[in-house]
Amino acid sequence: MKFVITELIWNEGIEILKEMGEVIYDPNLWKKNEQLPSLLTDADALIVRNQTRVTGELLAQAPKLKVVGRLGVGLDNIELAAAREAGVKVVFARNANAISVVEYVFAAMFSFSRPLEKASQDVKQGNWDRKLFTREEIYGKTLGLIGVGEIGARLASRAKAFGMKVIGYDPFLPPYELACTDIGVNMTSLEKVLAEADYVSLHVPLNDQTRNLINRESLKTMKKTTFIINTARGGVINESDLYEALKSNIIAGAALDVLSKEPPEGNQLLELDNLMVTPHIAGLTEEAQVRTSELVARECVKVLCGQGSLCIVR
Ligand SMILES: NC(=O)C1=CN([C@@H]2O[C@H](COP(=O)(O)OP(=O)(O)OC[C@H]3O[C@@H](n4cnc5c(N)ncnc54)[C@H](O)[C@@H]3O)[C@@H](O)[C@H]2O)C=CC1
Numbered sequence: 001m002k003f004v005i006t007e008l009i010w011n012e013g014i015e016i017l018k019e020m021g022e023v024i025y026d027p028n029l030w031k032k033n034e035q036l037p038s039l040l041t042d043a044d045a046l047i048v049r050n051q052t053r054v055t056g057e058l059l060a061q062a063p064k065l066k067v068v069g070r071l072g073v074g075l076d077n078i079e080l081a082a083a084r085e086a087g088v089k090v091v092f093a094r095n096a097n098a099i100s101v102v103e104y105v106f107a108a109m110f111s112f113s114r115p116l117e118k119a120s121q122d123v124k125q126g127n128w129d130r131k132l133f134t135r136e137e138i139y140g141k142t143l144g145l146i147g148v149g150e151i152g153a154r155l156a157s158r159a160k161a162f163g164m165k166v167i168g169y170d171p172f173l174p175p176y177e178l179a180c181t182d183i184g185v186n187m188t189s190l191e192k193v194l195a196e197a198d199y200v201s202l203h204v205p206l207n208d209q210t211r212n213l214i215n216r217e218s219l220k221t222m223k224k225t226t227f228i229i230n231t232a233r234g235g236v237i238n239e240s241d242l243y244e245a246l247k248s249n250i251i252a253g254a255a256l257d258v259l260s261k262e263p264p265e266g267n268q269l270l271e272l273d274n275l276m277v278t279p280h281i282a283g284l285t286e287e288a289q290v291r292t293s294e295l296v297a298r299e300c301v302k303v304l305c306g307q308g309s310l311c312i313v314r
């Protein structure tokens with residue numbers, strides 16, 4: 001078996017693959033468009049993160065390919081219809097990084113509500129301003145979830161433990177799969193989530209329905225005190241509309257782990273004081289990456305051995 005890996009993978013995954021065959025691994029291969037097709041001519045599996053564009057054109061250059069492994073959850077960089085047409089299965093790291101994303105969202109909420117780093121810097125600069133850093137508890141506040149899947153559900157149960165009220169919008173949630181009421185999420189409309197939440201957190205895939213879901217009109221319906229947190233995909237928020245809303249204090253602030261263009265180029269949002277931005281790290285913890293690398297390696301091998309996998313994208 002030949003495995004081609006175009007982006008960062010942890011050793012735990014590589015070890016599994018090496019037992020099964022040849023492993024070509026270069027974490028920067030996704031940037032080397034001229035090299036990739038020739039490496040794929042006799043590859044059985046292609047393993048990627050979120051930067052490799054797995055297009056129909058690329059798949060056509062990989063006649064032996066049977067499986068694409070996605071070291072993560074979002075599938076917006078993979079042309080699923082083209083993969084289906086080519087008979088190539090796609091497996092992903094179902095739920096492997098969800099807890100890390102949840103903890104990131106708490107870090108973002110606490111950065112707004114208890115800004116320890118800013119206060120610490122202020123003290124180190126010789127100040128002792130206790131009033132300046134008086135904020136609000138998250139206890140009793142409303143967390144609004146847009147998308148209540150693997151991440152949203154885990155975020156909800158932990159937010160309840162902090163005494164938050166949790167409301168959610170997810171029109172595609174199969175009722176038998178997740179009893180939102182059991183985990184304390186009051187499911188409601190998108191309009192209500194936006195109007196009532198003190199913290200809005202996005203957990204939807206990027207697709208034609210969710211692109212620009214948060215835009216000038218929806219931002220206007222939010223409270224002036226609301227913070228929005230985006231760990232989903234940059235395209236879910238219209239960035240120029242968010243820029244205007246933050247600049248004119250239509251909402252209080254935003255934390256973005258994802259941007260429409262990564263790394264950013266000339267993105268005005270980065271100039272704003274009420275914006276926190278990180279380089280797509282919500283799912284990047286040691287634990288999540290070991291789980292992700294092992295899971296995707298194992299599931300690719302299963303597919304190549306003709307066994308079933310619960311991580312195949314349908
Ligand atoms: N920043 C990071 O490091 C990470 C980002 N992600 C992003 O988070 C997204 C969500 O991840 P999971 O919770 O694991 O996925 P999931 O598939 O378990 O949950 C997504 C939920 O969104 C819902 N949904 C779909 N379209 C919707 C719409 N138009 N309106 C409202 N809800 C809608 C679905 O019904 C589903 O319940 C991923 O697709 C990925 O883009 C995931 C992991 C790490």
Ligand SMILES: O=C(O)CCC(=O)C(=O)O
Pocket residue numbers: 049050071072073074075097280283
């Ligand atoms: O692929 C990555 O490295 C980031 C994780 C992510 O965005 C995802 O799992 O969807």
